[in-house]
Amino acid sequence: MACAISILLREFCDELALVDVMEDKLKGEMMDLQHGSLFLKTPKIVAGKVDVLTYVTWKLSGLPKHRVIGSGTNLDSARFRYLMAERLGIHPSSFNGWILGEHGDSSVPVWSGANVAGVNLQKLNPDIGTDADQENWTETHRKVVDSAYEVIKLKGYTNWAIGLSVADLIESLMKNLNRIHPVSTMVKGMFGIGDEVYLSLPCVLNSNGVSSVVNMTLTEDERAQLKRSADTLWNIQRDLKDL
Structure with a gap:
């Protein structure tokens, strides 16, 4: 609501x-x-x-894949930008960072692309997002994953942030803005993923739906994490493949 x-x-x-x-x-x-x-x-x-799931919606609707979109990690990325920006002492709109893959626990933070005004954080700290990182930026992603559980623990549910997130997506679609959002789209054939699964990637949204998917340069570890997300979803979806 x-x-x-x-x-x-x-x-x-x-x-x-x-x-x-x-x-x-x-x-x-x-x-x-x-x-x-x-x-x-x-x-x-x-x-x-x-x-229904985004995948089931696509299968049952008969709509082309670019017209069926899940909210995906748009909110995860907003939480990530808020938490990272808070630690850096800047506004969330001034920090550029993405959470991809599956919404929630197995989401993938793209540390290799995190930047402020074009200054890449991984170049400043090559260990960012790893266990060897002495600045412990990984804790920020953990907070992204745990934040929904924390809100649910405190008030019983989450609603306002996801509401604002979905309205943000709707604006890009209705106003034909060609803005880029990390939303759930059909990813078969991308990043070595061979199954028909919906995962979040940076997508250009306009009045046609997903007009294109940005081909991000990911590290081998980030690609592997994305593949694990796809495998996790496919293990759930495989019984639905006859839809």
Whole structure:
């Protein structure tokens, strides 16, 4: 619902559809938003039941792969940029860094591309992100992974950050901005991945969906971590391959 309200308040669409498996709660949320229609500029708010993976959505919808996108590691990357920037004493928009792969525990921090104003942090500290790093930057990625659990422990769930993250993606799509986001897309054939899995890579988003995927220069270790993420997902998905 934080995603819904973030989208509504930024006036991106003329119709918003809510999808969930909890039908009663879903109808209640829909009605609650409809009652506030006077204060919104989205004339139509509807709701319906389904709860599926990005991969399953792609398979069942029949849509081309560039039209099916998962929010992926867009929020993970935002958390990473916030935590790194806080330690560096700068605004998150001034730190450039990416979390790729699978959202959550097996996500891949791209230390080789982390930079501030073009100054590559790995060149300043060749051990950054490794066990040998005396500055312990790896702790920042651990905090990215643990941050959702911490918020859930404190308030029971996460909602505002993911809502803002999804609205950010919607803006790039609806306004045809050609901005780059780390979102979940079909990665078969990239970085040595041979299976049909959805993982997060830097994607150019516009009104067509994913218009292109940025071919990042990754280290061998980063490529291996990305491949492990793909293998983890494929082991879950393999039973769905006949969809």
